[in-house]
Amino acid sequence: MPPQKKDYKQLLIKSEKSRKALLKLLKDQKRKEEKLRESEEKYKIITDSILDVIFILDKTGKLLFFNKSVENVLGYKAEEVVGKSFTKFVPKKELLKYFLQLKNLFQHKEIAKLITQINHRNGNVIDVEINGRLIKQKRKYVGLGVIRDITERKRAEEALATREEYYRTLFDLSPSGIIVEDTEGKIIEVNDTFCKLMGYQMNELINKNVKTFVPEEKHQTVNNNLKKLLNEKILEHEVVNISKYGSHIISQLRETLITLPNGEKAILSIANDITEKKQAEAELQNSREELRRLASHLQTVREEERSAIARELHDELGQILTSLKLNLSLMKRQIKDKSIYEPETLENEIASMTNLIDHAVAGVRKLITELRPELLDKLGLIAALEWLIDDFSKTTKLKYSFDCEFEELQLDENAKLAIFRITQESLTNTAKYSGATSIKVFLGIHENKLCLKIEDNGKGISQDEIGGKHSFGLLGMRERANLIGAQFKIFKGENSGTTVLLTLDKK
Numbered sequence: 001m002p003p004q005k006k007d008y009k010q011l012l013i014k015s016e017k018s019r020k021a022l023l024k025l026l027k028d029q030k031r032k033e034e035k036l037r038e039s040e041e042k043y044k045i046i047t048d049s050i051l052d053v054i055f056i057l058d059k060t061g062k063l064l065f066f067n068k069s070v071e072n073v074l075g076y077k078a079e080e081v082v083g084k085s086f087t088k089f090v091p092k093k094e095l096l097k098y099f100l101q102l103k104n105l106f107q108h109k110e111i112a113k114l115i116t117q118i119n120h121r122n123g124n125v126i127d128v129e130i131n132g133r134l135i136k137q138k139r140k141y142v143g144l145g146v147i148r149d150i151t152e153r154k155r156a157e158e159a160l161a162t163r164e165e166y167y168r169t170l171f172d173l174s175p176s177g178i179i180v181e182d183t184e185g186k187i188i189e190v191n192d193t194f195c196k197l198m199g200y201q202m203n204e205l206i207n208k209n210v211k212t213f214v215p216e217e218k219h220q221t222v223n224n225n226l227k228k229l230l231n232e233k234i235l236e237h238e239v240v241n242i243s244k245y246g247s248h249i250i251s252q253l254r255e256t257l258i259t260l261p262n263g264e265k266a267i268l269s270i271a272n273d274i275t276e277k278k279q280a281e282a283e284l285q286n287s288r289e290e291l292r293r294l295a296s297h298l299q300t301v302r303e304e305e306r307s308a309i310a311r312e313l314h315d316e317l318g319q320i321l322t323s324l325k326l327n328l329s330l331m332k333r334q335i336k337d338k339s340i341y342e343p344e345t346l347e348n349e350i351a352s353m354t355n356l357i358d359h360a361v362a363g364v365r366k367l368i369t370e371l372r373p374e375l376l377d378k379l380g381l382i383a384a385l386e387w388l389i390d391d392f393s394k395t396t397k398l399k400y401s402f403d404c405e406f407e408e409l410q411l412d413e414n415a416k417l418a419i420f421r422i423t424q425e426s427l428t429n430t431a432k433y434s435g436a437t438s439i440k441v442f443l444g445i446h447e448n449k450l451c452l453k454i455e456d457n458g459k460g461i462s463q464d465e466i467g468g469k470h471s472f473g474l475l476g477m478r479e480r481a482n483l484i485g486a487q488f489k490i491f492k493g494e495n496s497g498t499t500v501l502l503t504l505d506k507k
């Protein structure tokens with residue numbers, strides 16, 4: 001049955017509706033496509049502006065996509081390498097690493113991450129970091145990866161490592177002690193030199209406080225210095241440290257405020273052991289003072305000697321000459337008065353005057369010997385020593401032995417005089433202080449050296465007396481020995497008595 005008029009109308013309405021629907025569908029489709037294109041464009045702009053290389057590969061390792069950066073990083077144009085296998089870019093020794101990552105990525109869906117190397121088109125091998133993950137594209141899984149050139153980073157890391165090694169070596173091998181401590185003084189790091197200086201093992205010192213090295217009464221000073229460093233940043237001072245074994249070590253400290261890699265403040269202390277230098281300075285100072293004292297003492301001694309000589313001249317020679325003069329003027333008067341002596345009386349007078357003159361001659365000789373041992377010049381050192389010791393024994397009634405290995409000794413004048421004077425002073429000291437009953441003198445060769453040894457059997461000299469500030473006799477002996485290049489020692493014997501020992505290298 002043909003359609004009715006009403007049916008046509010119906011049909012027309014329906015087709016109008018479908019046309020509108022179709023139009024709407026087409027419009028939507030177009031809008032979607034546009035959106036897609038827009039988003040693809042956006043995506044392309046983004047990927048191309050990224051400096052890292054972005055790539056997509058399938059599970060066989062075939063490369064499906066590269067962004068523009070591949071040209072900068074690997075030297076290839078994207079279209080040259082799309083469709084190739086990734087192995088084209090991989091140095092042989094790195095291949096296995098790549099395959100493992102690829103397997104993990106596609107089989108186990110693990111995120112790939114590897115630091116490796118890649119071949120540049122120009123033949124160079126460059127260091128890269130590659131990160132990859134699986135994504136779904138057109139219902140298939142593909143790998144999306146990012147390659148980052150880390151050549152610069154690696155170079156910087158290597159440079160840093162080299163620098164670190166350089167400073168580590170400096171730290172380890174430095175002849176100065178080095179400590180890094182926190183702002184409270186707790187030791188973070190310490191080098192071997194410091195450990196040795198203080199007598200500790202390194203593990204004993206880590207986390208210990210630097211106050212360990214100073215006596216308790218100085219702890220507050222350490223605290224103050226730590227505080228001061230926070231403001232002043234650098235501090236230089238001398239400290240007396242106490243080692244593990246209790247010995248005192250004088251250190252020159254240079255402390256600097258530093259920042260640790262973790263950003264915390266710390267203190268770098270460099271310690272130089274100046275104990276020996278300080279001791280040498282003190283010894284020098286001491287010996288200067290000794291010399292000053294000796295010089296002033298010698299001055300006094302010279303004055304005393306002069307007055308002694310004057311006294312001697314006055315009391316001895318003066319008296320004798322005065323009585324000689326008296327005798328002579330008496331004789332003159334008697335000759336004038338013609339009351340001439342009996343020959344016998346005259347003879348007596350002359351004898352007594354001769355006696356006085358003999359006294360005067362002996363007195364003068366004694367004076368001369370004291371001023372300069374005449375015997376030394378006339379008879380030589382050995383005879384002069386024999387006379388000195390014999391004379392000493394006569395006056396003091398001390399027994400003596402003189403063991404001399406030489407008939408005569410070839411020495412310069414200064415050495416002879418020094419040996420003579422040192423013996424003289426030793427004998428005087430023995431007589432004055434020792435309470436000895438006998439004395440032994442040896443002059444000979446011992447261990448290839450000329451040796452003078454004077455031993456008494458008295459009470460023995462004490463350590464205090466040896467180092468005494470006013471022991472000028474000893475100082476003088478030491479100085480005389482120094483001047484002729486000899487070594488001088490004085491010490492108490494094992495049982496008793498004092499020994500003076502002078503040794504001189506024989507030329």
Ligand SMILES: Nc1ncnc2c1ncn2[C@@H]1O[C@H](COP(=O)(O)OP(=O)(O)OP(=O)(O)O)[C@@H](O)[C@H]1O
Binds near residue numbers: 456498
């Ligand atoms: N043989 C000795 N036995 C015991 N004590 C000694 C002996 N020799 C020196 N002494 C002690 O050492 C001290 C220092 O001696 P030193 O010769 O330097 O000084 P001195 O004899 O007292 O003074 P000076 O020598 O200047 O006249 C003496 O005072 C004495 O106490």
Ligand SMILES: [Mg+2]
Binds near residue numbers: 428429473474
């Ligand atoms: Mg003396």
